[in-house]
Amino acid sequence: MRSYLWYFLRRLGQFVLVVFVGINIVFFVTHATPIDPVEQAISSATQFGQSDPRAVEIMRKALRELYGLDGTLWQQYLTFWKRLATGDFGPSISAFPTPVSTMIGRALPWTVGLLSTSTLIAWCVGNFMGGLAGYYRKSRLLKAAGIVATGLQPIPSYIMSLVVLILFGYLWPILPISGGFEMNVQPGFTFAFVSSIVTHSLLPVLSLALITIGGWFVGMRSLVSNIVSEDYVVYAELAGVDRHRILTSYVMRNALAPQLTGLALSLGGIFNGAIITEVVFGYPGLGTLLVRGVNSGDYSLVLGIASISIIAVAAAVFAIDLLYPLLDPRVKVR
Amino acid sequence: MDAALSVKNLRAYYVTDYYGVRREVRAVDDITLSVEKNEIYGIAGESSCGKSTFIKTVGAAIRPPLRVLGGSIKYSFLERDLYDLDERTLADIRWKQLSFIPQGSMNVLNPVRRIRESFQDFAFPHMRLSRSEFFDVVKQRLERLHLSPSILTAFPHELSGGMRQRVAIALATVCRPEFIIADEPTTALDVVVQKDVLALTLETQREMGSSMIFVTHDLTVHANISNRLGIMYAGRLIEEGPTGDVLRDPMHPYTQHLVASLPQIGDLTPKTALNGAPPNLAQPPSGCRFHPRCPLATDICRQTNPELITVVPGRRVACYAVSPRLKLGPLQMTG
Amino acid sequence: MLKVLRDLFRHNREFAVGSILVLIVLGIVAASFFSPYPPLDSYVVPPDIPPSWDHLLGTNSRGQDVFWQVAVAMRNSLLFGISVALISRVISLVVGLVSGYVGGMVDRILMSINDTFVVIPLFPILTLFYFMMHDHMSWAVLALAMASLGWPYDARLIRSVALSLRNREFTTQSIFSGMSTRQILLEEHLPYVLPIVFSTTLNNINWSIGLEVTLSVIGLTNIETPTIGTMIYWANQHTAMVAGIWWWVLAPVAIVIMTFIGLFLLSVSMNEFIDPRTRLARMGV
Numbered sequence: 001m002r003s004y005l006w007y008f009l010r011r012l013g014q015f016v017l018v019v020f021v022g023i024n025i026v027f028f029v030t031h032a033t034p035i036d037p038v039e040q041a042i043s044s045a046t047q048f049g050q051s052d053p054r055a056v057e058i059m060r061k062a063l064r065e066l067y068g069l070d071g072t073l074w075q076q077y078l079t080f081w082k083r084l085a086t087g088d089f090g091p092s093i094s095a096f097p098t099p100v101s102t103m104i105g106r107a108l109p110w111t112v113g114l115l116s117t118s119t120l121i122a123w124c125v126g127n128f129m130g131g132l133a134g135y136y137r138k139s140r141l142l143k144a145a146g147i148v149a150t151g152l153q154p155i156p157s158y159i160m161s162l163v164v165l166i167l168f169g170y171l172w173p174i175l176p177i178s179g180g181f182e183m184n185v186q187p188g189f190t191f192a193f194v195s196s197i198v199t200h201s202l203l204p205v206l207s208l209a210l211i212t213i214g215g216w217f218v219g220m221r222s223l224v225s226n227i228v229s230e231d232y233v234v235y236a237e238l239a240g241v242d243r244h245r246i247l248t249s250y251v252m253r254n255a256l257a258p259q260l261t262g263l264a265l266s267l268g269g270i271f272n273g274a275i276i277t278e279v280v281f282g283y284p285g286l287g288t289l290l291v292r293g294v295n296s297g298d299y300s301l302v303l304g305i306a307s308i309s310i311i312a313v314a315a316a317v318f319a320i321d322l323l324y325p326l327l328d329p330r331v332k333v334r
Numbered sequence: 335m336d337a338a339l340s341v342k343n344l345r346a347y348y349v350t351d352y353y354g355v356r357r358e359v360r361a362v363d364d365i366t367l368s369v370e371k372n373e374i375y376g377i378a379g380e381s382s383c384g385k386s387t388f389i390k391t392v393g394a395a396i397r398p399p400l401r402v403l404g405g406s407i408k409y410s411f412l413e414r415d416l417y418d419l420d421e422r423t424l425a426d427i428r429w430k431q432l433s434f435i436p437q438g439s440m441n442v443l444n445p446v447r448r449i450r451e452s453f454q455d456f457a458f459p460h461m462r463l464s465r466s467e468f469f470d471v472v473k474q475r476l477e478r479l480h481l482s483p484s485i486l487t488a489f490p491h492e493l494s495g496g497m498r499q500r501v502a503i504a505l506a507t508v509c510r511p512e513f514i515i516a517d518e519p520t521t522a523l524d525v526v527v528q529k530d531v532l533a534l535t536l537e538t539q540r541e542m543g544s545s546m547i548f549v550t551h552d553l554t555v556h557a558n559i560s561n562r563l564g565i566m567y568a569g570r571l572i573e574e575g576p577t578g579d580v581l582r583d584p585m586h587p588y589t590q591h592l593v594a595s596l597p598q599i600g601d602l603t604p605k606t607a608l609n610g611a612p613p614n615l616a617q618p619p620s621g622c623r624f625h626p627r628c629p630l631a632t633d634i635c636r637q638t639n640p641e642l643i644t645v646v647p648g649r650r651v652a653c654y655a656v657s658p659r660l661k662l663g664p665l666q667m668t669g
Numbered sequence: 670m671l672k673v674l675r676d677l678f679r680h681n682r683e684f685a686v687g688s689i690l691v692l693i694v695l696g697i698v699a700a701s702f703f704s705p706y707p708p709l710d711s712y713v714v715p716p717d718i719p720p721s722w723d724h725l726l727g728t729n730s731r732g733q734d735v736f737w738q739v740a741v742a743m744r745n746s747l748l749f750g751i752s753v754a755l756i757s758r759v760i761s762l763v764v765g766l767v768s769g770y771v772g773g774m775v776d777r778i779l780m781s782i783n784d785t786f787v788v789i790p791l792f793p794i795l796t797l798f799y800f801m802m803h804d805h806m807s808w809a810v811l812a813l814a815m816a817s818l819g820w821p822y823d824a825r826l827i828r829s830v831a832l833s834l835r836n837r838e839f840t841t842q843s844i845f846s847g848m849s850t851r852q853i854l855l856e857e858h859l860p861y862v863l864p865i866v867f868s869t870t871l872n873n874i875n876w877s878i879g880l881e882v883t884l885s886v887i888g889l890t891n892i893e894t895p896t897i898g899t900m901i902y903w904a905n906q907h908t909a910m911v912a913g914i915w916w917w918v919l920a921p922v923a924i925v926i927m928t929f930i931g932l933f934l935l936s937v938s939m940n941e942f943i944d945p946r947t948r949l950a951r952m953g954v
Contacts, residue, residue: 022789026797033801040803094539102519136573150683153870154933156879158886159922162901170910239505240428240946241455253446253787265787265822274793276883290793291887294800306793309871313790329489330445 004070007325015318022310027080030303031073037299038063041093046298047244066090067299089304092294103289108308111285113199119209119263125209126216127259131252133217134224146221154215157273162279164207175203177330178282203280211273212266219262223255230254264320286323337368337410338513338545344405346391348418361387361614363569364405366642369513371410374539374546376560376577378553378592383613384569385549386517392416392655393434393515394424410514413587421531432462433506437518442502443490449501450486457508462486474645475504479534495514496527500534507538515547520555527544552595557581568613568623571642575649587628622654630655684942686933688936694928698747701740708741710894720916727916730907738895739920745926746878746897749808753877754870761824762866769823769831770853773845780828786821786857794818811890815877825868830862857943864939866939871936875929881923897921 021311028035031251042056043065065068067090069080083089089100130149133142150222168175227233228251275287285307293301343366348359361384366565369375390396392407407416411431412423436442443452461468462546473483481501492496499519506514515559516535520528536559539546548560554568556563556577561578565586573586588608595605606625609628613619621638625631634654642652677684698848706713712732720727726735768779798814799806843853878897884890885898900921904910909917 012780014784018785018788019784021782025789025794029794029798030801033798033805035801035803035805037801059422078898101805108625150934150937151930154875154929155926156882156929158877158879158883159926159929162918162922166910190857231436232444234395235434235436235442236444236455238393238428238434239456240425245455249451251449252446253442255448266786268788268790271790275792279887288797294887294889296798299800302797306797309790309793314788317788328446330491 002272006324008291008322011318011321014321015314018314018317022314023084024309027077028312030223031041031076036069037067038069040297041299076198083130083207084307089307090300092181092298092301094292094294094301102301104286104304104308107286108312109286110283111274111278112312114204114208114272114278114285117201117271118205118274119212119267121205122211123216123259123263124207124211126213127220127252127256131224131247132216133257134221134255135228135247135251137225146217149214149217151214152210153218155211155214157208157211157276158280160211161204161207161277164203164210165262165280168203175199200283204277204283207281208270208274208277210239211277212270215266216259216262220255220259223258224251225296227251227254248270253327257324258322259318264317264324265319267317268313271309336370338371338373339369339410339547339615340406340408341368341392342366342406344388344391345405346387347401348387349398349401349426350399352568353446357616360569360618361400361615362391363618364629365566365569365571367564367571368573369545371545372543372560374536374548376556376563377547377566378551378556379566380551382615383566385551385566385614387569388566389515389517389547393432394428395434396540407587409513413550417501420650422593429511430509431511432513432515433509433511435503435514435516437521441448443498445490448489449493452501453486453505453508456505465505467626472508475508476501477506478538480530496523496531496621499523499527499531501532503535503538506532507542507544510542510544512544514544514546516546518550519548521550521552539603552593553581558655565592568618570623570639570652571650572652573650574626574642575646579649583654585649586624586653587630587655588624608654622652677938679882680866682936683934683941684938687931687938690927690931691935693933694924696741697740697924698744701737701744704737704741705738708733708738709893717914725929726920727914729904729917730909730912730914731903733914735920738900739897739924742897742900742921743924744896745894746881746925747874748877749812749881749896749929750874753812753815753819753875756812757820757823757873758866758870760816761820761827761869762823762862763822764820765827765889766831766862769828770835772832772835774800776810776828780825783821783824786818787825789818791815791818792883795880795884798885799884801945810895811884815880819876821874823864823866826865826869827862830865830942838940868936868940871939875932878928896943 038060042060045059046056061070065103068083069076069081079172087101089104091097092100092103095103126149129142133139137143155163190286233246233250236250237243241250275285277283278285278287281289286309290302290305292298293305343364343365344362345360346362348357348361350357350359363384365388367375372616377388379385387400391402398559402417406447408414409427410415410429412419416424422598438637442589443449444455447455450469450472450509453469457472458465458468461471464472469486474484476483476485479584480495481504483502484499485501493501499522503519503561519535520531523531532555535548550554550556560577562575564571565580565588566572567588571579574582575588580589581593585591591608608627613623619626620636621633622628622631622640625635628635632654640652642650644650645656678688679685682883683812701708702839712736714724714728716723716728716730716732718728720735724734724736726739728734729738744834752783764779764783768776788895795814795818848856881896882898882901885892885896886901886905888902890896890898892902899920904914904917904921907914907917
């Protein structure tokens with residue numbers, strides 16, 4: 001048990017490091033560029049006609065404070081971290097005076113839901129089929145599946161979502177292609193509401209799952225075909241151990257551990273894919289919110305989303321890391 | 335049939351066809367031998383002489399690109415040739431009547447399963463016992479191999495190399511099979527552990543009365559454990575006989591050289607190496623495969639392969655220099 | 670070398686398909702230099718004409734010939750992708766080789782940083798970056814930004830190759846013969862590492878073009894430059910799908926999918942060929 005504690009602490013350290021480096025990058029990006037968001041906001045506010053210079057000065061001061069951009073660089077840095085710790089990103093400019101944290105809070109569950117559902121489906125189905133394909137190499141069906149997976153794998157998120165949108169939105173419009181739920185249904189635990197959530201999520205989940213499933217399939221298939229020649233598998237087959245048992249406990253179990261690591265490593269990319277998919281389908285998650293923020297020049301919103309994204313992904317990776325010893329008992333010893 | 339295992343004219347090659355190039359590696363080329371009941375038959379030879387391939391073939395462990403091209407393999411507990419059996423019968427006799435003690439015990443146990451689960455996977459289905467009875471038998475076996483029953487809950491990486499090898503032996507013998515194939519089980523161990531494992535193997539075999547094929551390149555191990563010894567070279571069996579006789583009185587030039595290279599306490603003569611290198615089994619030399627390195631090679635050796643014939647009851651040699659002229663005793667090696 | 674390529678083409682289906690796809694794309698890109706219409710101009714031909722003999726892929730709502738437009742767009746996207754891949758190659762090579770070869774504390778620190786970068790989601794950060802840069806954002810700046818974020822995955826691959834090389838005999842021999850670390854890295858290890866680098870470059874090109882498309886489609890890049898992403902952006906702006914001008918969207922999507930699959934198949938088949946284990950696996954099974 002004690003070795004697990006060490007492992008937990010090491011992973012926690014990595015989590016903290018990721019958040020620290022990530023947020024620093026965000027800070028760097030916002031402060032190292034020639035654009036001053038305050039000036040930008042002011043210029044867009046004052047472009048239509050004359051403004052009293054004193055009013056502009058008051059606006060400037062207010063904005064500076066709002067954006068945490070007053071004081072020296074070091075003071076700004078501290079303010080930044082303080083606000084992050086309290087979850088205070090200030091009010092959104094585009095949806096004044098709604099706090100950014102509220103907006104993010106509303107959008108985050110949609111993104112998390114989309115991400116977890118499709119990742120779970122893609123990872124499980126992809127690994128399962130890939131494992132079968134690696135073990136039963138002669139099966140024509142699995143070989144065909146492999147070709148499909150190889151074709152799907154390199155396609156980036158946007159193109160995939162666009163293709164799904166075209167297929168199901170224009171060519172074969174059986175599923176809703178935008179929004180999180182029907183506009184005219186009352187939110188609540190009614191069947192109508194829940195079912196509309198489900199139908200609206202089908203296309204985004206399908207799209208996001210398709211993006212990653214190819215990769216899992218191909219990866220698992222190659223892992224399994226290597227494991228199949230490992231000593232312990234050959235020995236078990238030699239000993240006449242039940243084939244089904246070999247496939248599950250000897251082959252797949254050993255292949256899943258690296259795949260779990262792979263999942264942790266690609267979570268950043270999957271998150272990217274998720275928010276892009278949301279934009280294509282108008283799904284009310286962080287993606288659509290982000291684009292809205294950019295288009296309306298809403299500095300606090302974009303900053304908030306960037307920060308929360310980093311923390312969310314790091315947390316998810318941390319959680320996956322904690323699961324890893326369950327699959328691979330050797331990790332405790334290291 | 336008296337013999338526990340009878341192999342006749344076995345040929346097994348690795349056949350590959352890759353990027354337009356076809357290759358045949360003649361790893362096992364016409365081998366005939368038999369193993370008696372309750373005997374340990376040792377197979378010796380240098381690396382890449384084909385001994386591992388031979389036991390894979392005899393143990394029904396072949397996979398493409400390895401293919402059996404001819405010959406027969408008959409076990410005493412089977413009515414038909416090994417390769418005439420269907421999958422089900424084959425699966426049935428595995429482990430229960432024919433088991434393996436593998437090389438490289440480091441990796442033969444599934445790293446994500448505990449030892450007791452490995453026992454369950456391998457042996458439990460073959461023994462008609464209840465779970466608790468089964469584990470009683472397992473614990474007994476472990477104790478005979480000087481292993482504490484507590485290792486059952488451990489993972490393989492938590493045990494030392496010697497312990498894992500002993501677990502492998504326990505695993506292979508718990509069903510009391512009639513025939514055991516041991517593939518270099520002591521090669522990866524240090525000498526102290528080696529001695530221990532060998533003694534245990536011998537004890538186990540004596541206790542169960544099983545027959546065994548024991549493969550190792552180490553002649554000193556054979557001296558300790560094998561009843562009869564067969565020497566393989568380049569995919570062929572070139573000498574065979576009771577271990578003591580072969581080691582004291584080797585007939586084939588290759589065997590003579592092997593035996594002469596064993597260090598003896600008090601012997602100060604310098605050892606010479608055989609010139610040349612082991613042959614390429616994809617394009618083996620014509621005739622006798624040893625002729626490029628043999629100081630006694632003559633024309634006939636280069637043309638035709640010598641047959642393995644009984645020169646003295648119980649001893650077979652494949653060499654023109656030794657047979658058929660029985661009057662000629664073992665020849666002295668020059669230099 | 671040529672013989673190897675020829676053998677690969679003949680016997681390895683992925684390589685064959687991949688090379689054909691890539692050659693088609695390169696052909697179209699080469700053709701773009703002979704475009705009869707200046708690519709940045711609009712309304713040079715009648716708009717919204719479906720594919721016909723005069724205009725192979727039709728024309729779009731901005732009055733441009735879709736075929737020639739897509740050729741130039743592919744060229745620009747490809748150039749962008751290659752630049753990002755090349756720049757990030759340098760970083761991943763340096764990090765991977767140093768980390769794998771020097772090992773120890775340096776390795777641990779570099780890999781921790783590496784893993785950190787792998788986890789961080791790029792899209793929000795790039796968006797933020799665009800937000801801060803606004804009109805100052807040029808393709809060069811974007812390329813630099815992406816290159817500085819896209820190296821970690823490949824650095825890890827290169828590191829594992831370097832690790833295995835470090836322990837091989839010829840390395841010890843070089844050390845004993847007095848070669849400096851820099852010399853060893855450049856002269857001894859690089860030839861082993863280059864094939865892996867080559868295949869990761871192909872993957873990286875895919876990745877950067879994919880990211881470029883995504884950013885452009887949302888309008889976060891210079892939309893006046895014709896690239897695959899900006900083409901789709903304009904198509905969306907003119908609601909091409911709804912208006913039924915499907916060829917405007919299909920052309921860039923089709924050609925970019927060809928590129929992705931082609932490059933991917935090439936990288937996979939080269940990787941498989943280089944790694945002796947997989948090469949052997951193809952032999953008997």
